[in-house]
Amino acid sequence: MMRIARQAGDMIVQARQQQNFTRQYKGGDELVTEVDVAVDQMIADELESLFPGEARLTEELAPDRSQLEQRGSLWIVDPIDGTVNFAYGHAHVAISIAWAVDGEVHLGVVHAPFLGETFTAVRGQGAQLNEQPMACSQSKTLERSLVATGFPYARDRRAPLIRRLNHVLHACRDVRRNGSAALDLCHVGCGQLDAYYESVLPWDFAAGLLIAREAGASTSHLYACPEGLPAELYGENLLVSAPGIHAPLANLLRDADAGQRFDAGHAPNP
Ligand code: IPD
Ligand code: CA
Ligand code: CA
Ligand code: CA
Numbered sequence: 001m002m003r004i005a006r007q008a009g010d011m012i013v014q015a016r017q018q019q020n021f022t023r024q025y026k027g028g029d030e031l032v033t034e035v036d037v038a039v040d041q042m043i044a045d046e047l048e049s050l051f052p053g054e055a056r057l058t059e060e061l062a063p064d065r066s067q068l069e070q071r072g073s074l075w076i077v078d079p080i081d082g083t084v085n086f087a088y089g090h091a092h093v094a095i096s097i098a099w100a101v102d103g104e105v106h107l108g109v110v111h112a113p114f115l116g117e118t119f120t121a122v123r124g125q126g127a128q129l130n131e132q133p134m135a136c137s138q139s140k141t142l143e144r145s146l147v148a149t150g151f152p153y154a155r156d157r158r159a160p161l162i163r164r165l166n167h168v169l170h171a172c173r174d175v176r177r178n179g180s181a182a183l184d185l186c187h188v189g190c191g192q193l194d195a196y197y198e199s200v201l202p203w204d205f206a207a208g209l210l211i212a213r214e215a216g217a218s219t220s221h222l223y224a225c226p227e228g229l230p231a232e233l234y235g236e237n238l239l240v241s242a243p244g245i246h247a248p249l250a251n252l253l254r255d256a257d258a259g260q261r262f263d264a265g266h267a268p269n270p
Contacts, residue, residue: 001097001109002118004046008039008095009113012080016089023087029153031083036060039079043097047075059203068202068233074100076233078203081110082180091115096182098206103230108207110182119186119211127214129190136217137191140244142252145194148176148184152199160257164197167256168249182208188240189215195241195249197222202233209240218246222253 015035022034040060057067058077078096086093091114099107110119121127139145184196185208213219221235
């Protein structure tokens with residue numbers, strides 16, 4: 001998986017140097033480039049040759065989330081997490097590859113080619129940054145905590161998040177919006193952030209969630225997912241943080257929501 005992620009990273013770096021990739025929009029506001037699709041295809045081809053016939057859930061080529069309801073092996077891939085950063089020349093861009101069995105993630109790789117960071121984790125065996133062990137921060141108070149988040153592409157779905165942001169900004173040290181959910185999760189894992197919350201989809205968070213958890217972070221979904229579905233991968237409204245601030249931050253976010261629940265896949269209009 002590390003080899004494939006680094007190969008994808010090389011494609012992304014080269015494409016940025018050439019700067020002649022086409023850009024399109026899906027769902028109205030979401031930018032997608034031909035590089036997103038090409039990297040998704042390359043990873044699919046590699047996985048198919050190594051693990052023929054195994055199911056894949058990938059953002060650009062196979063985004064059908066009903067695959068999460070099947071038992072067995074599932075590869076979950078975000079070919080470029082941080083497409084907007086990629087297109088604008090920012091460094092927070094990552095390839096995320098996870099392997100899940102029966103709805104639980106067992107392996108995760110997040111590779112950030114412009115940062116020179118490769119995060120890996122195996123369930124129950126800890127997490128690594130560039131093959132060195134890593135650990136999350138030990139922050140114990142919200143007022144001394146740096147918190148990251150993100151926002152959906154659809155502008156009419158942002159109002160509930162502005163309420164959350166208002167609460168968090170009043171309670172915490174500061175807020176970051178770095179533009180790659182997978183990296184935000186890994187950066188909680190290595191202590192560059194104390195917490196991260198957002199409503200994101202399985203390809204955004206599958207690998208990073210395992211990496212953060214294996215680095216000692218507390219991970220949860222703020223609201224239970226429908227019964228019978230795999231909670232680890234299906235739940236939305238992710239919260240990942242240093243263990244000492246998890247409960248107060250969860251309470252703060254639920255207070256901000258005050259009944260106005262917001263999910264990435266099916267958000268109510270404010
Ligand atoms: C996005 C990034 C961003 C997050 C969005 C995601 P994409 O993924 O992870 O940080 O705020 O919610 O959709 O579209 O760049 O792969
Ligand atoms: Ca996208
Ligand atoms: Ca993503
Ligand atoms: Ca993506």
